[in-house]
Each structure stands twice: as structure tokens, then as C-alpha cells.
Amino acid sequence: MSNHETVNEILVRLFANILDIEEKCLKIGEFSDLSITEMHVIDNIGLTSERTMSDTAKAVKVTSGTLTTAIDNLIKKGYVERRRSSEDRRVVKIRLTERGREAYKSHEDFHKDLVTSALERLSSHEEEVLIKVLTNIDEFFSEKYKHAGWY
Template sequence: MEERKVLNHLFVNVFNKILRIEERVIREQSDLDLTVSEMHTIDAIGIGESMKMTDVADKLNITVGTLTTSINRLLSKGYVERNRGEEDRRVVRVHLTEKGKEAYDLHEAYHEEMISQILSELNEEEARILTGTLIKISEFFRVHYHAED
């Protein structure tokens, strides 16, 4: 297989594997009733102060309308709470409930374990090269496809 085809296959394959594994971990290693998309919404909200819906949508690179659908599901499942601003009722803020914070912590632990496992397979030089390469790839997508982190 030529190099371009191999790279394309690897990018698609690795991306899909990470998502499938993450979905399986959410389903099997916890009793969370969440999709990967919902988990990423929880991750974007974070465990700090409440966030404006527009800021969460920007962080996820989705529209506020799309986020509203996800937030409504997370509200019904008890993972988030939504409040309107007292000074400006148009501003909608969201924050995680205790259940949401537990889901956030489980998700963080999954990612930490994934990175630890990957790094355990690499020597110091390989880890440095992988990090540098992924930074370049991330920058490429940011510049050429306006994909913000």
C-alpha cells in the first residue's frame, strides 16, 4: 500500500478505535447511561464554575442548537443543571451535578489510563517524536480546517 493510503487508513482506524473503545469503557466499566457525545459535552463543561452555553458550544465546535439537544438529554439523566442569568435572562449557563462530576472523573481516568498505556509502549525518544508529530497534525487541522482545540 502506498504511504498516503497507509496514513489515511491509520488516521481513520485509530480515530474510530479510540471512539469505540471509549464508548465500550463508558458502557462496561461504569453504570453511566451516556453516549460518547454526551460524555464529551460533560468534559467540555468541566468541573469548575458554570459555563455559558455559547462557550460550551464553541469548545465543542457545534451550534448552540445542537448543544441544547445534548444538554436536554443530560438534564433528564441528572448530569447537568441549567440556569438563566439573573441580570440577562438571555444568557444560559450550565454546570455539572454531583452525578455529572462523577462521570467527568471517570472520563478523565479513562484518558489518563489510555495515555499511560501508550507511553508505556514507547521509549523517551519515540514519545517525544509522537508528541511533536501530533502537535503538527493538530496545528494543520486548526489552520486548514479551522478546527479549534
């Protein structure tokens, strides 16, 4: 089998399964009241002190209306706090509660495990190459598809 076919085959299978696995890991853990989407919002808000709604909406690529309802739910569940900015009262700032930060860390651990196993059996030289390769591919996509006004 050619390299191309191998890569294609693995990628297809990975893509088909990765969200599913992530979701199921979530559902058997401590934070099973979170959907995968909600966890990704939490991941995006991150541990930084505060973020605006619009920055977060842009980053997770949903409309602000969608984010509003997502945040409503995360607040109900106790993962996020919301307050109006005093400098500009149109702006709403959100941040993780203590429980939100715990969820963040749990999700981070999942990713760490994944990356650790991705990198095992690689020499440090190969790690360097990998980073170059991934950066390269990443740039390629953001370049190639920027022109269409997507990014």
C-alpha cells in the same frame, strides 16, 4: 511497507474503532445511561464552575438548539444544572452536578489509560519529540483548513 502506508493503515483502523470502543467501555461501566455524545458534552463542560450555553455549543461544534436538547436530557438524568445568569438574563449557565463530576472523572480515567499505553515504551526524549510532532500536525490542520472559514 512505507511509513506513509503504515501510518495510513493504522489511522484508518484506529478511527474506525476508537469511537466504538469508547462507547462500549461506557456501556459496561457505571455511567451506562450516558451516550458517547453526552459524555463528550460533560467532558467539555468540565470541572470549572460554570459555562454558558453558547461557549459550550461552539466548543462541541453543535448548534445551540442541539445543545439545548442535549442539556435538557443531561439535567433529567441528573448530570448537569442550569441557571439563568443574573448579570445578563439572556445567558444560561450550566455546570456539572456531583454525579456529573464523577462521570467526568471516569471518562478522564479512560483517556489517561489510553495515553499511558500510547506513551509506554517511549523514552522521555521520544515523548518530547511526540509532543512536537502532534503539535505540529495539529497546527497544520487548524492552519490548512482555517482558510475555508471552518475554524
